[in-house]
Amino acid sequence: MNFTGILIGLATFVIIGIFHPIVIKAEYHLSKRCWWLFLLAGIVFAVLSLFVGSVMGATIAGVLAFSCFWSVFELFEQEKRVKRGWFPEKRRRNYDFDEIIPRRGTNSYEWDSAPNDDIIPLWVADMDFRTAKPVIDALRKRVDHGIFGYTRVPDEYYDAVIGWFSRRHGLHIEKDWIIYTSGVVPAVSAVIKALTVPGDRVLIQTPVYNCFFSSIRNNGCEAVSSPLRRMGNTFEIDFDDFAAKAADPKVKVFLLCSPHNPAGRVWTRAELQKMGEICMENGVTVISDEIHCELVYPGYKHIPFASLSPDFAAHSVTCVSPSKAFNIAGLQIADIVAADPGLRAKIDRAININEVCDVNPFGVIATIAAYNEGEEWLEQLISYLKGNYDFMKAFCAEKLPEFPVADLQGTYLAWMDCRVLGEKSEVLEEELMKDAGIWLNAGTMYGAEGEGWLRWNLACPRARLEEGLNRFLGFVRRRI
Numbered sequence: 001m002n003f004t005g006i007l008i009g010l011a012t013f014v015i016i017g018i019f020h021p022i023v024i025k026a027e028y029h030l031s032k033r034c035w036w037l038f039l040l041a042g043i044v045f046a047v048l049s050l051f052v053g054s055v056m057g058a059t060i061a062g063v064l065a066f067s068c069f070w071s072v073f074e075l076f077e078q079e080k081r082v083k084r085g086w087f088p089e090k091r092r093r094n095y096d097f098d099e100i101i102p103r104r105g106t107n108s109y110e111w112d113s114a115p116n117d118d119i120i121p122l123w124v125a126d127m128d129f130r131t132a133k134p135v136i137d138a139l140r141k142r143v144d145h146g147i148f149g150y151t152r153v154p155d156e157y158y159d160a161v162i163g164w165f166s167r168r169h170g171l172h173i174e175k176d177w178i179i180y181t182s183g184v185v186p187a188v189s190a191v192i193k194a195l196t197v198p199g200d201r202v203l204i205q206t207p208v209y210n211c212f213f214s215s216i217r218n219n220g221c222e223a224v225s226s227p228l229r230r231m232g233n234t235f236e237i238d239f240d241d242f243a244a245k246a247a248d249p250k251v252k253v254f255l256l257c258s259p260h261n262p263a264g265r266v267w268t269r270a271e272l273q274k275m276g277e278i279c280m281e282n283g284v285t286v287i288s289d290e291i292h293c294e295l296v297y298p299g300y301k302h303i304p305f306a307s308l309s310p311d312f313a314a315h316s317v318t319c320v321s322p323s324k325a326f327n328i329a330g331l332q333i334a335d336i337v338a339a340d341p342g343l344r345a346k347i348d349r350a351i352n353i354n355e356v357c358d359v360n361p362f363g364v365i366a367t368i369a370a371y372n373e374g375e376e377w378l379e380q381l382i383s384y385l386k387g388n389y390d391f392m393k394a395f396c397a398e399k400l401p402e403f404p405v406a407d408l409q410g411t412y413l414a415w416m417d418c419r420v421l422g423e424k425s426e427v428l429e430e431e432l433m434k435d436a437g438i439w440l441n442a443g444t445m446y447g448a449e450g451e452g453w454l455r456w457n458l459a460c461p462r463a464r465l466e467e468g469l470n471r472f473l474g475f476v477r478r479r480i
């Protein structure tokens with residue numbers, strides 16, 4: 001018996017065994033290329049084994065080579081069947097969220113605004129991940145056409161929005177309830193304009209997304225806050241305070257952030273029901289900003305405000321966009337969903353007055369692809385983001401126990417209590433950038449209740465988050 005030959009055969013086995021998981025993880029076209037490589041490797045090993053005179057080694061390598069050939073053949077066949085439309089492509093594509101993709105020099109607001117290249121930016125709410133492949137493919141096809149004139153919004157767009165919200169959120173939407181516009185901030189601003197007159201008040205729950213303040217102010221209104229109450233590691237609504245503020249006759253609108261940025265809350269059915277009832281009793285219309293609705297972690301469920309009852313649907317307006325979840329904020333597209341025709345007519349008018357009634361072709365194409373074909377990517381993204389949050393929690397529990405991080409039920413924005421440092425948030429933001437090379441958001445951007453807090457954007461490769469946390473730790477150790 002020739003042991004060298006057998007060893008060669010076994011080596012082939014081991015090599016293919018090691019690479020096999022990579023092959024099944026690889027994308028469709030790549031995996032075919034890999035199988036060809038293995039086939040070639042099998043043939044080479046078979047010839048080598050024969051050369052050293054081992055029939056056994058040659059047989060093992062030959063069998064492996066044949067099985068590789070069979071796999072390639074199968075992939076071709078499957079592709080043909082998919083093309084003929086016999087069955088949809090079922091093959092799972094695995095996305096690599098660990099990949100470090102340089103963003104400097106792409107005019108990224110988050111990256112290219114940093115004063116120097118050593119800073120890790122973890123502030124603006126977009127992600128350092130490439131979007132879903134179907135979205136990129138659809139955009140590429142549109143770019144290849146080369147003509148980028150004014151666009152209309154086709155039926156396919158409405159079907160994609162309606163299908164997505166029915167499938168994923170159990171929200172019934174009809175085509176004429178949808179008003180598209182160039183972003184959720186323009187949407188919120190136009191809806192405030194439609195529902196208020198200057199001097200009216202808008203109820204919010206601070207700390208809350210900073211542009212809420214400017215949208216209210218820019219429409220000549222006044223923000224009235226019912227601050228969220230800290231409860232252990234999370235935040236809850238002070239319903240007595242909320243009811244008292246909603247009863248103010250000047251309060252015409254409640255601007256709900258659901259899920260909540262930056263508190264990380266995914267509101268429960270009971271909470272939404274109670275907020276809704278208080279608003280209905282006081283004739284307050286609800287604007288529900290649900291831009292973060294896709295980014296909800298296991299154990300929690302996003303409940304669209306308008307899905308709670310026909311009455312709630314008639315007295316509310318929902319603002320949504322695929323931009324946060326699919327990382328296409330730069331493509332500037334969003335939808336306002338209003339079931340009530342009277343509300344819709346006012347909003348239509350405000351959208352036209354504000355001149356935000358046009359969208360760009362890329363936003364339309366990307367929305368259709370994201371909602372129709374992006375679910376697989378989204379599921380993997382959510383599980384990666386959850387991993388990042390768990391990583392941060394474990395890191396802080398071990399090394400930064402004096403810096404509690406609020407429970408993250410939804411969004412990729414973690415809210416960290418840094419009051420132990422006794423510094424103002426804005427000073428902390430500056431010093432962290434200067435002394436530690438990380439850029440976080442000062443908590444006071446989200447209202448006075450954010451004093452002493454910082455907001456972390458966790459939507460980046462884990463290695464980058466780890467580096468950011470280590471830099472923060474170094475900063476803290478130099479301070480305390």
Ligand SMILES: Cc1ncc(COP(=O)(O)O)c(C=O)c1O
Pocket residue numbers: 125182183184185186209257261289291292321323329333334
């Ligand atoms: C609650 C909320 N609404 C709206 C936006 C921004 O929406 P857009 O970029 O579509 O204007 C953000 C961005 O972070 C957000 O957190």
